[in-house]
Amino acid sequence: MKSIQGMRARVLWSGNCLELLELGVQEACGYFRPVRYEVHIPGEAALYKSESQHSAQHYIRMLLG
Numbered sequence: 764m765k766s767i768q769g770m771r772a773r774v775l776w777s778g779n780c781l782e783l784l785e786l787g788v789q790e791a792c793g794y795f796r797p798v799r800y801e802v803h804i805p806g807e808a809a810l811y812k813s814e815s816q817h818s819a820q821h822y823i824r825m826l827l828g
Contacts, residue, residue: 771795775816780804781826783819802826 769789776783782805787797800819802811811822 770798775800776820776823777805778823778827781810781823783823785816 771787771789773785773787773795774782775785782803784801784803785797786799786801787795789795797816799812799814800816801809801813802819802822803809810826811819813819813822
């Protein structure tokens with residue numbers, strides 16, 4: 764029997780001008796499996812997309828100096 768899955772987004776970090784989102788699959792059993800990370804200006808399209816949380820955090824550090 765296949766389990767029902769759905770994509771979800773969670774905010775991992777939010778500053779005054781940027782946010783780091785974790786996108787993943789919420790499995791029927793309740794387990795959350797991260798798929799990718801995105802850096803956004805709130806309300807805008809993604810500035811950066813990565814499969815690595817470390818890379819996304821590094822991008823934020825570069826932007827913020």
